[in-house]
Amino acid sequence: MKMTEACILYMEGTNCEEETKQAFEEVGVSAELVHLKQLTGDVSKNLERNLFDYRILMIPGGWSAGDYVRAGSIFAARIKSKILKEIKEFIGNGYLVGGICTGFQVLTELGLLPGFDGAYGVPQAALTTNLNSAFQCRPVYLKHNRKCAFTQKIGVGRILQVPVAHAEGRFIFGENNQMYLEKLLDNDQVVFRYCFPSGEFAGGKFPENPNGSLFDIAGICNLEGNVLGMMPHPERVMDSIQHADWTRTQHDTGDGRIFFESIAEHLKKI
Amino acid sequence: MIFQAEVRIELKPGVIDAEGETIHKSLKLLSYPVVNVNTVKVYVITLEADSSEDAKKEIDGACRRLLANPVIQNYSIHIENA
């Protein structure tokens, strides 16, 4: 039996798992929806799953546990109490861990991102309330800044149009914004930044930067490049007709597809 | 024994309080003489513990594990017998 490659982790309130699974399948990566309980062993034996049977752990978007307390925090706390060690080992083995939207919030709450100094378990950054304190569902432009295991096929400098849909996506380091931002840049961990269609960075301007993120940060990875979190939803633009402006522009395919294709290609190598 | 803990979670100074600012704007639109608004989250938690110290320890753990993000938030805990 060929093993399933992608583990799409969900719990009550996540709601982008179906289309994330579909995105993987469309690029030839087999994927399975796995409830958090199935990884933490809180189900009957036949339903249990083992993280090490997969090669990528993907945390999809949504409102895990209603996004109460802080978005993603309850999901993260439950992971932390049961399987953080396994996930660390999984990452250490070179497998991939990704988070989209809530997934990014979860990875940040877990300290897996930015993951400075390998200090997993405590957050080093936050994804907090959008500057205008409103949920925003809108297309944004992203500039690809650095290749990582998730973005090998995307040229550096390439601009993608991908939608966001979140209320808490403002990436900050809190009191230590400047210091940690420098560290993030020194480590070359910034993968996607919000920009104008021309490629010029948004410079914090709304709506190009939809949430007020520090340095227009939309997605970052860890030092090794095998953990990635991003607020925008590439799984929502797999096909050209999913774009916000497809009736007036000629997209050959969806801008999100190349993201999943990159993952597929990387998975072949590990 | 049953204790009641009041956990108060505030944003650290320097972290923009987006919700507070929005409310500030709304209040100004209604012409209230408001200078600033900060939002604070309070959880009133009833729990079992052997002593007030134990209760505090438990809640402190809960804050660190779930209720507060130390990067942007400060928290304080106040325990009372219930």
Place this chain on the structure above:
Amino acid sequence: MIFQAEVRIELKPGVIDAEGETIHKSLKLLSYPVVNVNTVKVYVITLEADSSEDAKKEIDGACRRLLANPVIQNYSIHIENA
């Protein structure tokens, strides 16, 4: 004069606190000995007013007009000189 008002908004008894219940469930899953969780919203509002009474009156108006809904919430106001 500048005053600081602390507005505390709580759900009335009998009104389901969806956030509180979710947190309660989560804390239990993390094996904290928690019996109940209620959430309270606190706004710390700095405002100008001629007197503490005036400040209170303004804030009371703001609560009724914007911040609280008397159908499901109780609120209390505490004023301090800033």
Place this chain on the structure above:
Amino acid sequence: MPKPCAKILDAVYEVNLLDLVDSELEKLSAEKSLGLSLGEMRKIQNYFIEEGRNPSDVELEALAQSWSEHCCYKSSRPILKKTVFNISAPQNICVISEDAGLVDFNSEYAYVVALESHNHPSALDPYGGAATGIGGVLRDVVCMGAKPIALIDPLFFGPLNYPEKKLSKGVKHPRYLFKGVVSGIADYGNRVGVPTVAGMVEFDESYVSNCLVNVGCVGIVKKKEIIHSRAGNVGDIYVLAGGKTGRDGIHGVTFASAELDAESEEKDIPAVQLGYAIMKEPLMHACLEANRKGLLTGMKDFGGGGLSCVSSEMAYAGGKGAVVDLDKIPLKQEGMFPWEIWVSESQERMLLSVRPVDIEKVREIFDFWDVPATIIGEVNDTKRITATYKGKIVLDMDLGFLLGGVVYERPYKLIPRNTSEPQYSIPDLSEMIHALLNSPRIGSREGIIRGYDFEVGGYTILKPMQGLVNSQTHGDAAVLKPLKESFQGLAVTADVNPLLCKHDPYWGAASAVDEVVRNLVAVNSVPHSMADCLNFGNPEKEGCLGDFVDCCEGLHFAASAYCMSFVSGNVSFYNEGAYGAIAPTPALIGIGIMPDVRNSISSDLKKEDNLLYLVGDSKHELGGSEYYRLLGLEGGRVPRTYPRETLKGMNSLLNVMDKKLVRSCHDISTGGLIVSALEMAFGGNLGLDLDLGVIPNLRTDIKLFSESNGRWLVEVGEDDAEEFESTTSAIKIGNTRKEKSLRIKDNGTDFTLPLNKLRESWDTALEME
């Protein structure tokens, strides 16, 4: 005085009904907030005389629920039967009779439509009321076995700038209600992961003390997985799935069936239900999974009237009886009375009918989702509903009597309206254009729309905002692609113009149907079905009921003419407050079918130097227009509908769209031609050069602002012009241009306005703060 009641059990009372005289019957109804009329009380008395005993308080409460206007449509049914129910369409599978209408989608699938009102709860608690409205309509769709794929929210408020001082006691400011409702819908809809793709917002003084919150949902279901709201077989088990039962939402339906008053704020607290999206999401998954696996013989959501209605109606619909054990119901709080348990409208609950052999499998599914599922009763063949409490029977009634209900042919009369043409001098046209764009009835809805996740799931192909990114404009309808394996689609829109209905209920209602048709055609879909939510004042007032009848007839006329039927709906009466009845508000949602979503047409102008055409006739029809309202004018002729002409326009448009001759299309509605043209221009960030001289026999202001039905604006490339003109009767009224301004020419009039200023007026019309 009614005699003190005898105790049956600690918490159940026998109500001494048999010996009461009329005045005492009325008093009893009032004291217990039953909302039952004297005639109804007498009918109940007679029933129990025949049974030879007094009722219990549980039984009396059950009757109050089932006989409320909200549950049994006692004032509206005879009228509806003759009008909105009286249209059939071959594509309908199961309509009107259940919680949602089922319509043919393709050989394998059906789509499901439901539309509900949640007006009174939202007037008291806008956030919670709107949220639970969404929760309720989702359950309506899920209980047909369908997966919800879209939410729709037609909303109606008082003017946002309404003077605070004029509000009467207990009435919340429209701004507060508006913000609360929108965030309630956003928070709940976003949390359950169903995109909110269409809606509308209207403002009128008549909604100040009674806002309207209508919520619709569309779902998709495999035909072979359709399940009905009825008990399956004798011996099947009733399983209550979902949340606990509490005191919230008690008397919700009787409360929905009465006018709000100053005391409502304090008095009606228990009537407000509270939402718990994080219970709903897994509940939906679990119910759908159990149904998909064929483990359910029936399923119905807990709506108005709570356990009382759901357990009785399921049994009745299945031609069976049922017995329910009240001790088994999981409760939120201790000390609830049996009657409270029986009628509580606590949210997030479903009732399932399950064969005994399948119980374990059903349990496993609900356990996996962490959703409680409890056995609470059994289906039998008694044709009665029975409830037990602490081993004793506390309710036992004939289902035919309980649910057969009551029907009234209430008197009504049509109050004539002023239709004379007002005299006025023509205002400055450029200022008027800005004023229209800046009207909250017309201006940009972007602030609302982007607060909703309108594309979760990834199948919203045409989104509510369309055009150039960061300069997008209103679309006419959203287009969904519900199936992975097929490009077939559904278009969704919500429409009604209450101002037209206020001035002329018949033509106002007909106009709503016309607008539905226009919006669906504008995106290149074939109009297929509708759902209606009829919001009116007190039907016991002759004038109000007259408006209702007139609207229903207008709906019937137009819908029959367009071969569109109403597949589900809802009537909400008693929408009154300190300011009298609301404007008649027959809110509609329309569904169109699209063979291939890749042929969707959006509303944004695509390219400079294309041509702009007008389809349909412009007439001197300014009654109820936004133009007259801004000028403070009364009277005038409300737009009529001319289905034959509109159908011609529609067919020729669909034809040229299929030939790919149409670059963009937008219907003309509130604000008239100019608003529609500008919305198209905003979305493409392109200028327009209009020459209205070709429109015959009308003054310039009428050409610009008339809200005549049956019209569309269409953008066509120069190369396609000849073919386009030969297949339609459209007239060319201008062209798009690179220069970002609007130029209007008409018999001597000639002026130009910069696009960015116009956009600013439109963008800032709705203060969201």
